[in-house]
Amino acid sequence: MAMAMMIRNAAASRRAMTPISGDFGGGLRSMSSWWKSVEPAPKDPILGVTEAFLADPSPEKVNVGVGAYRDDNGKPVVLDCVREAERRLAGSTFMEYLPMGGSAKMVDLTLKLAYGDDSEFIKDKRIAAIQTLSGTGACRLFADFQKRFCPGSQIYIPVPTWSNHHNIWRDAEVPQKTYHYYHPETKGLDFSALMDDVKNAPDGSFFLLHACAHNPTGVDPTEEQWREISQLFKAKSHFAFFDMAYQGFASGDPARDAKSIRIFLEDGHHIGISQSYAKNMGLYGQRVGCLSVLCEDAKQAVSVKSQLQQLARPMYSNPPLHGAQLVSTILEDPELKSLWLKEVKVMADRIIGMRSTLRESLEKLGSPLSWEHVTKQIGMFCYSGLTPEQVDRLTSEYHIYMTRNGRISMAGVTTGNVGYLANAIHEVTKSS
Amino acid sequence: MTNSEFSSSSSSSSSPSDRRIGALLRHLTAATDSDNLSSVYASPTSGVSGGSVFAHLVQAPEDPILGVTVAYNKDPSPVKLNLGVGAYRTEEGKPLVLNVVRKAEQQLINDRTRIKEYLPIVGLVEFNKLSAKLILGADSPAIRENRVTTVECLSGTGSLRVGGEFLAKHYHQKTIYITQPTWGNHPKIFTLAGLTVKTYRYYDPSTRGLNFQGLIEDLGAATPGSIVLLHACAHNPTGVDPTIQQWEQIRQLMRSKGLMPFFDSAYQGFASGSLDADAKPIRMFVADGGECLVAQSYAKNMGLYGERVGALSIVCKSSDVAGKVESQLKLVIRPMYSSPPIHGASIVAVILRDRNLFNEWTLELKAMADRIISMRKQLFEALRARGTPGDWSHIIKQIGMFTFTGLNPAQVSYMTKEYHIYMTSDGRISMAGLSSKTVPHLADAIHAVATKAV
Numbered sequence: 001m002a003m004a005m006m007i008r009n010a011a012a013s014r015r016a017m018t019p020i021s022g023d024f025g026g027g028l029r030s031m032s033s034w035w036k037s038v039e040p041a042p043k044d045p046i047l048g049v050t051e052a053f054l055a056d057p058s059p060e061k062v063n064v065g066v067g068a069y070r071d072d073n074g075k076p077v078v079l080d081c082v083r084e085a086e087r088r089l090a091g092s093t094f095m096e097y098l099p100m101g102g103s104a105k106m107v108d109l110t111l112k113l114a115y116g117d118d119s120e121f122i123k124d125k126r127i128a129a130i131q132t133l134s135g136t137g138a139c140r141l142f143a144d145f146q147k148r149f150c151p152g153s154q155i156y157i158p159v160p161t162w163s164n165h166h167n168i169w170r171d172a173e174v175p176q177k178t179y180h181y182y183h184p185e186t187k188g189l190d191f192s193a194l195m196d197d198v199k200n201a202p203d204g205s206f207f208l209l210h211a212c213a214h215n216p217t218g219v220d221p222t223e224e225q226w227r228e229i230s231q232l233f234k235a236k237s238h239f240a241f242f243d244m245a246y247q248g249f250a251s252g253d254p255a256r257d258a259k260s261i262r263i264f265l266e267d268g269h270h271i272g273i274s275q276s277y278a279k280n281m282g283l284y285g286q287r288v289g290c291l292s293v294l295c296e297d298a299k300q301a302v303s304v305k306s307q308l309q310q311l312a313r314p315m316y317s318n319p320p321l322h323g324a325q326l327v328s329t330i331l332e333d334p335e336l337k338s339l340w341l342k343e344v345k346v347m348a349d350r351i352i353g354m355r356s357t358l359r360e361s362l363e364k365l366g367s368p369l370s371w372e373h374v375t376k377q378i379g380m381f382c383y384s385g386l387t388p389e390q391v392d393r394l395t396s397e398y399h400i401y402m403t404r405n406g407r408i409s410m411a412g413v414t415t416g417n418v419g420y421l422a423n424a425i426h427e428v429t430k431s432s
Numbered sequence: 433m434t435n436s437e438f439s440s441s442s443s444s445s446s447s448p449s450d451r452r453i454g455a456l457l458r459h460l461t462a463a464t465d466s467d468n469l470s471s472v473y474a475s476p477t478s479g480v481s482g483g484s485v486f487a488h489l490v491q492a493p494e495d496p497i498l499g500v501t502v503a504y505n506k507d508p509s510p511v512k513l514n515l516g517v518g519a520y521r522t523e524e525g526k527p528l529v530l531n532v533v534r535k536a537e538q539q540l541i542n543d544r545t546r547i548k549e550y551l552p553i554v555g556l557v558e559f560n561k562l563s564a565k566l567i568l569g570a571d572s573p574a575i576r577e578n579r580v581t582t583v584e585c586l587s588g589t590g591s592l593r594v595g596g597e598f599l600a601k602h603y604h605q606k607t608i609y610i611t612q613p614t615w616g617n618h619p620k621i622f623t624l625a626g627l628t629v630k631t632y633r634y635y636d637p638s639t640r641g642l643n644f645q646g647l648i649e650d651l652g653a654a655t656p657g658s659i660v661l662l663h664a665c666a667h668n669p670t671g672v673d674p675t676i677q678q679w680e681q682i683r684q685l686m687r688s689k690g691l692m693p694f695f696d697s698a699y700q701g702f703a704s705g706s707l708d709a710d711a712k713p714i715r716m717f718v719a720d721g722g723e724c725l726v727a728q729s730y731a732k733n734m735g736l737y738g739e740r741v742g743a744l745s746i747v748c749k750s751s752d753v754a755g756k757v758e759s760q761l762k763l764v765i766r767p768m769y770s771s772p773p774i775h776g777a778s779i780v781a782v783i784l785r786d787r788n789l790f791n792e793w794t795l796e797l798k799a800m801a802d803r804i805i806s807m808r809k810q811l812f813e814a815l816r817a818r819g820t821p822g823d824w825s826h827i828i829k830q831i832g833m834f835t836f837t838g839l840n841p842a843q844v845s846y847m848t849k850e851y852h853i854y855m856t857s858d859g860r861i862s863m864a865g866l867s868s869k870t871v872p873h874l875a876d877a878i879h880a881v882a883t884k885a886v
Contacts, residue, residue: 035602035723035746035748035749035753035756035757037602038602038753038756038757038760039756039760040755040756040759040760041756041759041760041762041763043759044553044762044766047550047552047553047766051552068549068550076547076549078546078547078548086541087541090537090538090541091534091537091538092529093527093529094527094529094738095527095529095533095735095736095737095738095739096519096527096737096738097498097517097519097731097737097738098738099498100495100498133586133768133769133770133773134769134770136766136767136768136769136770137768137769137770140767140768140769149486149488149489150485150486164766164767164770167763167766167767168767170767171764171767171768204485239485270484270485278550282548283548284548284549284550285548285549285550285551285771285773285774285775286548286773286774286775287769287770287771287772287773287774293486294484295484295486296484296487300484300486300487300489302491303489303490303491303492304486304489306491306492307489307491307492309492309495310492310495311624313495313498313589313617313620314589314593314617314620314621314623314624314625315586315589315590315593315621315624315768316586316587316589316590316593316740316769317586317587317589317590317617317740318498318738318740319740320586320738320739320740320773320775320776321738321739321740322738322739322773322775322776323773323775
């Protein structure tokens with residue numbers, strides 16, 4: 001009896017382990033998986049950090065990896081204006097498909113943020129704009145659009161940039177070139193090299209620009225530098241595509257954060273813009289954003305919008321409703337909008353405060369290095385200048401998680417952990 | 433919507449990029465009609481001084497399906513009837529938010545601890561697991577053996593697109609066969625995903641039923657290993673489904689030729705009123721141990737249209753492979769939209785995980801399915817009562833949201849112009865848009881075109 005059972009069990013476990021084969025009354029070919037040759041993909045360098053953080057059992061662990069805002073207790077935040085908007089939307093009877101271009105109301109309100117409340121371009125209906133899946137979706141649709149209608153073109157991308165920018169234009173099959181941006185020696189902008197690259201690019205090239213709070217460096221051109229860049233772009237007839245993921249989040253003032261865009265508009269450029277509400281409204285998971293392209297006239301804007309929709313339809317048909325409704329509810333109500341502006345400023349101010357504290361702490365520890373860049377850089381991220389090896393030490397010895405390019409998400413820094421963080425950074429850099 | 437232009441004559445040595453460009457060119461040729469194709473690709477004018485770099489664009493035609501609603505909205509007639517896009521309407525002609533959805537939303541709002549940060553790239557994990565169970569069955573051996581990978585996507589469209597891009601990157605055969613006819617968006621989705629689209633016979637206009645012989649012949653002649661898109665139930669636009677016996681024959685043929693099944697399941701529970709019955713064809717394929725892809729949508733069966741909730745499941749031979757496949761799916765998703773939206777998936781998870789809400793949902797689903805079946809009966813009776821010439825039994829034989837009336841574009845046009853009835857030009861009507869009150873109006877219109885030479 002025991003023997004029979006053993007044999008049965010052995011047969012069963014053999015069946016469980018080997019790929020199923022044999023004829024299943026229909027000639028199922030005896031074959032292994034079609035996907036056997038599929039290689040395991042590398043983890044996303046940014047999102048993989050949070051995965052690793054979550055898996056770490058250490059009570060001291062600090063996550064300064066992915067750029068999601070945290071309050072001073074290290075907790076994620078749902079803005080009060082968003083909670084109120086959710087409350088107002090509860091019980092909504094509308095769950096139908098949005099048009100392919102998304103919520104017209106949300107798009108209108110969003111354009112005002114980027115182009116200005118009184119923008120003549122909005123009045124003249126010269127902007128082709130659609131709701132997108134946050135900033136990623138806007139960039140991807142623009143890249144697909146660029147591929148389809150300017151098929152010989154390339155995209156110039158700053159070094160460094162958000163890593164997903166490379167994935168986006170690659171999957172859109174638009175060839176990429178880079179332009180100088182970050183200056184490791186000064187931990188600031190390599191302005192002259194940037195201008196050289198802009199000058200040397202063929203006329204009519206497409207450039208990706210971070211409107212404010214450059215990701216990952218936090219290094220932005222000054223207003224004067226933006227004006228010079230704009231003038232050179234004019235001389236070269238380049239196309240400027242702005243990725244604006246942090247409007248309001250950088251300085252605390254949305255109008256100020258859109259300055260680069262306003263300069264280009266004043267100078268007559270026909271730009272493209274990707275806007276995201278992930279950070280500045282804390283709507284991360286809702287995936288709300290907007291892609292806009294400024295056109296010569298209203299007729300052209302209609303054409304361009306129709307073509308953008310043709311790209312969205314075979315990707316997801318129409319964009320998600322809920323996030324768009326939240327944005328509209330907040331921005332169309334003066335009280336809620338005012339509350340939002342206050343809350344954005346609070347977030348920006350907290351980050352600016354943490355920059356000061358981190359820098360002061362490092363200086364107090366007697367660090368041999370300069371940490372001036374921590375307060376000069378702006379937005380969610382600080383490009384610390386830490387090497388990958390130093391980052392690895394921070395993780396393995398101190399349970400501090402950040403991306404290996406040394407990018408620190410300042411939103412993850414709190415009064416509770418800034419001392420620990422400063423100390424750890426000092427330890428791994430003091431012999432530099 | 434003609435599909436034959438998507439058949440490819442590309443050589444096996446053409447790159448995915450070439451195939452995509454070739455397919456795009458054909459697509460744009462069809463779309464822009466008389467416009468000179470070269471004007472679409474004219475060298476872009478430069479930036480500031482020369483005007484816009486996109487000045488050479490022409491306006492794209494309206495989407496054939498969504499364009500119907502656009503036209504309907506413009507019509508001032510008080511008797512207008514929208515039988516275009518497939519969104520459910522109540523007997524009063526109103527959209528419906530299901531009770532369970534309302535309850536789920538309330539539950540979510542009341543939970544103040546809920547944080548709505550980025551979902552992982554694969555989406556809401558609990559939603560993924562529940563979705564797989566829903567379509568494959570809670571007792572599915574594939575789930576038990578941990579060899580299914582499921583990712584949350586943007587409804588059916590998004591699931592098909594992500595699946596298509598994955599196949600274009602990792603599958604050895606880059607051709608997908610779609611039914612003739614099929615949902616108008618299918619060819620565009622797969623073409624942009626990088627696949628070559630071919631068709632297989634499906635609908636028989638003379639019987640207004642399934643051309644089973646043609647289907648078997650075409651799939652039999654397909655290059656081994658090709659991908660085959662299958663409508664799990666309630667075929668869109670025809671409403672014609674294979675019988676279970678026919679499904680079994682299809683399964684055997686496909687497995688013998690190593691054809692990769694890609695199921696589009698947009699109407700589970702909506703077709704017959706039973707979730708399990710509507711999933712049976714998929715489960716038959718999974719039961720034989722083979723691999724397949726399944727795109728699920730919650731747009732219709734949970735009324736979550738605008739929230740864009742769906743899931744792509746890939747059933748693999750082993751859990752090891754499933755893990756690798758999932759990692760590669762993430763590489764497709766990240767450069768498309770980074771991670772999927774949280775709201776709709778959260779609602780679905782609340783409903784599917786709660787036994788009471790789930791049961792309540794099945795009742796609401798059956799009520800919707802029953803109302804549609806009743807509309808079919810009423811329309812059929814109304815045409816019989818008018819003595820409308822022709823055989824209209826297909827109206828009650830076909831299943832799901834749509835009826836392929838058999839009306840031609842000229843007749844459709846006439847019905848729109850004279851009767852303010854809106855439908856897609858292929859004669860597809862959404863039964864969900866009908867009510868007892870409006871059936872007579874539709875019957876009158878059909879009677880009119882059936883009796884006059886339109």
